[in-house]
Amino acid sequence: MSRAVPMKRRLFLSGFIAAFLSGCANKFRTYNGPVVTRLRLYKGQRLLILDGSERVLRTFPIGLGFAPEGHKQFEGDGRTPEGSYVIDRRNPESLFHLSIGISYPNEADSAFARARGRSPGGDIFIHGGPRPGIDPTNKRDWTAGCVAVTDQEIEEIYAMVKDGTPIEIYS
Template sequence: MKRRTMILGGTAMVALGACSSSKFKRYNGPEVTYVVVNKSQRRMMLLHHNRVLEDYPIKLGFAPVGHKAFEGDGRTPEGLYRIDRRNPNSRFHLSVGIDYPNARDIETARAMGKSPGGDIFIHGQKDPRQKEKTDWTWGCIAVTNKEIEDVYAMVRDGTPILITP
């Protein structure tokens, strides 16, 4: 009987330990009212009104200069957008979606005879054991997996995001 109790107790401890390392964090601080991305400085700030709550280094699309014009151009969009969705099963740990393309983006791409693309996210790393030294995404904004866990917990759908050159 003692052996069975020890095995069950050990199994419960392992199960509880796994729960504490969840990628889904809780956040009880001030509301994030705005996200600002400065592409040239490679920084993303989470703001509560005019106060910076968090400031993260970022990686961008592999062709970081300029506004995203069409699918596959490797650029990260510029302008005012909103966080509009979240993906808990992202290939990049976790991700929050940006509502690109807007009507202007669609019009610009169509004038070039191209698709504007979509699926622009703030997401984690493709391989957390590797430190990316250069911009590597197809137009998304990348942070570390630990940082995307914080962003995922702090930023709500509907939050405005300003992406500047």
């Protein structure tokens, strides 16, 4: 009888660990469809579009920085950049589930901020994992300048979009 309790506990823990690990494994999806040739982000419409060479492959509703109007100019301004950039990195250990980096600031962004004695900021990502109670699909803007989607959506985007893919961000 004394061995039954530890055995049940071991089975329970084994099951819990297996469930936890299988959940982690689902974070990294595979994608075998058409190549994503560019991303288009329309801030005013809160819409991210993934284009292929012949058609739109996928669209996603998004959330933006807490002060979304206008082009990001300085660190801490809460704006999401506007202009031409590329996806330049990915973070599988992101605090926001998964994330892919946008190449902000470019040289012009840095020069503008530097001329005013300020930092342009950086670390602009498309990411999931909104803080509790915030749903990026309801168009509420809560990031510090990043682009927010749901965890499931960033899993798709992370699998579909490769580093070096251009992204155009419109007002």
